[in-house]
Amino acid sequence: MDNKGPIGDLLHTHGLKKTFIRTEMLELFMEHDVALSASDIVAKMTARHDRVTIYRALSSFEEHGIVHRASEDRQGIKYAMCSSHCVNESHTDKHAHFVCDECHQTYCLEDVEVPEVEVSNEFSVHRINYTIGGVCKVCKA
Numbered sequence: 001m002d003n004k005g006p007i008g009d010l011l012h013t014h015g016l017k018k019t020f021i022r023t024e025m026l027e028l029f030m031e032h033d034v035a036l037s038a039s040d041i042v043a044k045m046t047a048r049h050d051r052v053t054i055y056r057a058l059s060s061f062e063e064h065g066i067v068h069r070a071s072e073d074r075q076g077i078k079y080a081m082c083s084s085h086c087v088n089e090s091h092t093d094k095h096a097h098f099v100c101d102e103c104h105q106t107y108c109l110e111d112v113e114v115p116e117v118e119v120s121n122e123f124s125v126h127r128i129n130y131t132i133g134g135v136c137k138v139c140k141a
């Protein structure tokens with residue numbers, strides 16, 4: 001497999017080798033405007049992969065600034081594609097997420113910024129979840 005095309009470039013920029021599974025997973029992220037969990041991905045992949053392989057690929061995408069955590073529920077963590085500004089080990093996706101009460105899908109609200117929060121220095125903050133719940137554009141229509 002060569003490194004050409006947007007997905008090859010994306011993986012290359014973030015220091016990851018292009019593999020079949022990574023390519024297929026990123027295609028899924030690009031096709032959907034909602035966040036995806038490991039089980040969503042397992043269900044949508046054309047080839048059968050075990051969940052552990054998918055979890056591993058997702059955490060390396062997260063480490064390398066390709067996807068970020070969008071929400072978390074009983075079904076697990078849902079991830080969404082990052083903006084092009086995220087780099088390895090450093091995410092700049094400081095936007096809110098919308099979780100629909102009806103279809104339980106998660107959307108990135110890229111233009112809704114998470115307000116600055118002050119946390120005492122006894123704690124070190126790794127991530128901030130700013131989630132808005134309600135009815136999404138699809139269910140509302």
Ligand SMILES: [Zn+2]
Nearest residue numbers: 068082086091
């Ligand atoms: Zn990011």
Ligand SMILES: [Zn+2]
Nearest residue numbers: 100103136139
């Ligand atoms: Zn909905």
Ligand SMILES: [Zn+2]
Nearest residue numbers: 070080093108
């Ligand atoms: Zn997001």
